[in-house]
Amino acid sequence: MNNKELAIMATKVRKGIVTAVYSAASGHPGGSLSAADMYTYLYFERMNIDPKNPKMENRDRFVLSKGHTSPGLYSALANRGYFDVEELTTFRKLGSRLQGHPCMQETPGVDMSSGSLGQGLSVAAGMALGAKLNNQDYNVYCLCGDGEIQEGQIWEAAMFAGARKLNNLTVIVDNNGLQIDGPVEEVCSVYPIEDKFKAFNFNVITINGNDFDDIRKAFEFADKSTDKPTCIVMKTTKGKGVSYMENQVGWHGKAPNKEQYDQAIAELDEQLKSLEA
Amino acid sequence: MVKISDTKIATRESYGNALAELGKEYENLVVLDADLAGATKTSVFKKAFPDRHIDCGIAEADMTGIAAGLSTCGKIPFISSFAMFASGRNFEQVRNAIGYPHLNVKIGATHAGITVGEDGATHQCLEDLSLMRSIPGMTVIVPSDDIEAKAAVKAVLDMQGPAYLRFGRAASPVFNDFEGYKFEIGKGIVLREGKDVTLFATGFMVAESLKAAELLAAEGIDAEVINIHTIKPIDKDLIVKSVSKTKKAVTLEEHSVIGGLGSSVCEVLSENLPAPVLRIGINDEFGQSGTASALVEHYGLNSEALCSKIKAWLK
Numbered sequence: 001m002n003n004k005e006l007a008i009m010a011t012k013v014r015k016g017i018v019t020a021v022y023s024a025a026s027g028h029p030g031g032s033l034s035a036a037d038m039y040t041y042l043y044f045e046r047m048n049i050d051p052k053n054p055k056m057e058n059r060d061r062f063v064l065s066k067g068h069t070s071p072g073l074y075s076a077l078a079n080r081g082y083f084d085v086e087e088l089t090t091f092r093k094l095g096s097r098l099q100g101h102p103c104m105q106e107t108p109g110v111d112m113s114s115g116s117l118g119q120g121l122s123v124a125a126g127m128a129l130g131a132k133l134n135n136q137d138y139n140v141y142c143l144c145g146d147g148e149i150q151e152g153q154i155w156e157a158a159m160f161a162g163a164r165k166l167n168n169l170t171v172i173v174d175n176n177g178l179q180i181d182g183p184v185e186e187v188c189s190v191y192p193i194e195d196k197f198k199a200f201n202f203n204v205i206t207i208n209g210n211d212f213d214d215i216r217k218a219f220e221f222a223d224k225s226t227d228k229p230t231c232i233v234m235k236t237t238k239g240k241g242v243s244y245m246e247n248q249v250g251w252h253g254k255a256p257n258k259e260q261y262d263q264a265i266a267e268l269d270e271q272l273k274s275l276e277a
Numbered sequence: 278m279v280k281i282s283d284t285k286i287a288t289r290e291s292y293g294n295a296l297a298e299l300g301k302e303y304e305n306l307v308v309l310d311a312d313l314a315g316a317t318k319t320s321v322f323k324k325a326f327p328d329r330h331i332d333c334g335i336a337e338a339d340m341t342g343i344a345a346g347l348s349t350c351g352k353i354p355f356i357s358s359f360a361m362f363a364s365g366r367n368f369e370q371v372r373n374a375i376g377y378p379h380l381n382v383k384i385g386a387t388h389a390g391i392t393v394g395e396d397g398a399t400h401q402c403l404e405d406l407s408l409m410r411s412i413p414g415m416t417v418i419v420p421s422d423d424i425e426a427k428a429a430v431k432a433v434l435d436m437q438g439p440a441y442l443r444f445g446r447a448a449s450p451v452f453n454d455f456e457g458y459k460f461e462i463g464k465g466i467v468l469r470e471g472k473d474v475t476l477f478a479t480g481f482m483v484a485e486s487l488k489a490a491e492l493l494a495a496e497g498i499d500a501e502v503i504n505i506h507t508i509k510p511i512d513k514d515l516i517v518k519s520v521s522k523t524k525k526a527v528t529l530e531e532h533s534v535i536g537g538l539g540s541s542v543c544e545v546l547s548e549n550l551p552a553p554v555l556r557i558g559i560n561d562e563f564g565q566s567g568t569a570s571a572l573v574e575h576y577g578l579n580s581e582a583l584c585s586k587i588k589a590w591l592k
Contacts, residue, residue, distance in 0.1 A: 061349075104349075104378050112349065113378040116369060122339045123374060126346020129331070133307070134350060153370075156339035163334075 001045050003212040008275050009079060010040040014241045015268045016075030016088050022261040024092035027100070030251040031145060032072035034176040034209070034236040039076035041215045042141060051081040054108045060138050061111045061127045065120020066145035066174065067101040068253070073110070074098050082109035118151025120144065121171055125161045128169035128229075139222075142171045147179030149190050155200065161229040162201030169229040170222045171202075174209065176238035178249045197231035209234025243267055279455055279468045281484055284423075285448035288480075289387040291426035292444050293318025296355060296385075297325045298427075303434055309344050309356045311337045316446075317357040317387045337362045341370035341382075348380040353434060356382065360389035360402035360443060364409050375439050376412040383433050384409075384441045389419075390531035391559060391576060392447040392481060392569040401564035407536020409441040410509040416440040416462060417508040419530075419538075421483035424453040425506055428460035436462065443480060445531075447569040450484050465512040467519070471501035474591060475519040478529040479505050479538045482557075485573075486529050488580035489587065496588055511541045513549065520552050527555045527587055531578065534558040555590045557583065 001009070013036045021027035043049070047060040064073050071091065078085045083097070090096035097106040101115025111127075114120050124142035131138050144154065161169050173193055181187045190196075194204045205221050207214035215234070222230035238252070239245030242264045256264055300306050300322055307329045314320040314332060323330035333340040337358050344354035356363060363386040364371065375382045386405060393401045410417045416433065418440065420426035426444060433440040458466075468483070469490050478486035483504045490500040501519055505512065520526050526546060528539040539556030546552050559576055573579050577586060 063346075112346070113373070116373045119338075119342050119370060119374050122342025122370075123346040123349075125339075126343035126348075127350055128346075129343065130347045130350025130352060133329075133347075133352065153336075153338045153342070156334075156336035157342065160333055160336065160339055160343065 004275065006040055006044060006212050008272065009044055010037045011241065011268055011272045011275065012079055013040050013072065013075045015265060016078060016085060017071040018242065018256065018261065018264045018268070020071040020074060020088040020091035020098070021255045023089040025255045026092055027071055027255055028068040028253045029071065029245060030178070030238040031066060031069040031174060031176065033240045033242060033245065034238045035069060035072050035143060035174045036240065037210050037212065038143065038172060038215060038234065039072045041212060043076040043080045046219055047141070048138065051109065054082060058136050058138050061124070061140045063112045063120040063124040063127070063140065063142040064102055064114050065142050066117065066148050067115030070100065070102050073102060074107070077107070077109040117145070117148045118153040121154050121157035124169060124171070125157050125166060128161070128166040129164060131168055138168070140169050142169070144171060144173050145179070146173055146175045146177065146184050146190055146193065147187070149173060149193070150188055158197060158200040158202065165227045166229045167225040167227055170219070170232060171229065172232045172234060174236055175233050176236045178238045178252065180252050182249055193233050201228055202231040203228045204231045204233065206233040206235065209236040210240055241268060241271065279452050279487060281450050281452045281487060282454065284451045286423040286451065287446055287448045288420050288423065288426040288444040289318045289446060291420070291423040292385055292387065292430060292442070293321040295427040295430035296322040299431060299434060300326045300329065303353065305351055305353045306434065307331060307347060307352045307354050309333055309340050309354055311335055311340050311358045311362065313358055317385065319357045337366045338370045341367040342374050344382045345374040345380050348382050354382050355385045357385045357387065359400060360386035360405045361400055364405035364441065365402060368408055372412050376415055379414050379438050381437055382439050385444065386441060387444040388446045389443045390445060390481065391564050391572045392445050392531060394447065394569040394572060395566050397566035398563040403533040403559050403564065404536065405443060406508050406532050406538065407540070410541070414438055415509065418462065418506055419443040419480035419508060420506055421480055421504055422449060422451045422453050424451060424458065425460060429506065432460060432462050445481050449481050452484055452487065460506070463507045463510040463512055465515040466504040466506070467501065468504055469500070469502040471499040472523060473499045474525045474527060474587065475501045475503060475523045476527050476529060477503050477505050477516065477538065477542050479508065481531045482529040482578065485578060485580050485583060489583035492580055492584035493587060496584070498588065498591065505538060508538055508541055511545060513545050516542055516545045517549050520546060520550055525553050525591065527557060529583065530558040532558050534560055555587065557586065
């Protein structure tokens with residue numbers, strides 16, 4: 001896809017995010033929107049996947065370690081054809097396949113159940129090691145929150161991935177700078193993120209996570225690694241695409257009301273219109 | 278009658294040996310350790326299959342997640358550590374990364390219970406059965422000797438889904454070498470028939486219960502002894518069948534009396550056949566340092582202490 005096509009798709013993914021959270025009257029729009037460009041790039045350009053065969057053996061894997069941002073993943077999967085976009089309105093409702101946090105047994109395309117923070121990178125490392133043991137050449141991508149890397153297990157997993165030279169593993173840290181209780185820097189600073197991952201024997205690249213040229217460049221960088229896992233620190237805007245949600249910590253885990261929802265959709269439709277023009 | 282042999286072997290040894298043996302047949306079997314391969318005896322497997330042994334370092338939570346990831350790639354991972362760290366340190370990882378997605382990961386927990394001995398309370402896990410059986414879909418097994426331990430490893434390899442196996446550090450006598458012994462997950466084994474009381478025992482306590490039953494017989498008490506090797510799914514039918522005959526139940530385990538075999542048997546009986554139950558195990562307290570045999574005696578888990586405790590209760 002070219003950048004324009006990706007941007008159009010990312011806007012549709014954002015509409016799906018807002019619609020899912022509004023329909024559920026609960027959920028986490030902020031971190032879903034910040035990473036919407038990343039989800040779009042992964043599922044529409046980067047990953048070797050087949051929506052008709054979600055369990056394809058040699059597919060690339062994606063682990064959403066920050067599982068609360070499931071609306072972003074679900075919206076990308078739906079737009080990619082794993083299931084109907086209409087199903088996003090069932091999010092978080094009784095009996096839905098779209099659980100509050102990802103459930104691999106329920107949702108086509110979800111490679112791992114997740115949501116308890118700090119656990120995803122270990123699982124992703126296991127999948128990457130599995131590829132090595134099985135002589136397969138797929139890649140494993142893991143998306144973490146910047147607040148999430150306060151969890152100690154992330155660093156156990158990073159140590160293992162570095163020690164095992166898992167060059168088929170890429171961890172993406174969504175550095176939108178905000179966690180529930182406030183700015184990451186104030187709650188319990190995770191900075192410098194880059195030096196930490198370098199010390200754990202990762203290749204590290206810092207990018208603008210809301211820019212497709214930057215995102216593409218980061219994965220091309222990861223592809224070149226022969227003996228190290230890669231960490232992509234992506235600087236993003238939490239709530240990206242919906243004006244009143246941008247950089248507002250209050251929109252970490254809150255659903256819009258009807259009026260706010262209408263405004264969000266109107267803004268996103270406007271963005272679509274100008275992109276398609 | 279079941280004979281308790283003079284041959285003693287720790288079930289952790291059986292575990293390591295079984296893995297090394299079964300590794301030939303099960304090519305997808307991989308073993309993960311957290312720097313305790315020597316103690317958990319998986320070093321035997323490591324020697325036979327170095328490429329299929331993964332030492333994760335001292336990081337049990339990470340090891341649990343790695344195993345979850347490997348299982349999604351068609352591997353059958355066994356994660357090995359002391360029971361304290363294989364069920365306690367990583368409880369939430371087991372619940373959320375293995376239990377919830379019902380992944381095919383097996384947990385080999387060694388050094389369980391009081392017979393860990395000298396290491397003391399921090400390493401004597403008395404709560405693992407309680408923790409593990411509360412996870413939906415988790416199979417929980419406590420082998421009672423070398424033969425049963427090896428059979429259990431094979432049985433969990435042949436089933437789909439998560440399983441927790443509890444092994445001991447101390448050498449324990451072999452007695453399941455009798456004709457007709459058959460290990461089936463979820464099926465208890467009647468080792469001695471009796472009419473006055475049923476002794477439901479698990480793991481290390483099965484052999485002690487058999488010895489206690491002999492002592493009770495000398496006192497005129499005819500005890501039935503049942504080996505409940507599978508704590509979950511529990512053999513409800515056998516428990517009800519036996520107690521409908523004996524009317525009284527004693528549970529024996531090297532675990533807290535809260536949440537393990539004792540609680541499981543009480544749950545079955547109170548819902549199906551209310552009957553008096555005496556729970557024997559470690560009461561609501563932590564362990565301490567000492568040799569395994571000194572601790573067994575101190576906590577009243579040897580056959581003589583069991584006999585007098587049961588006799589007094591039956592009066």
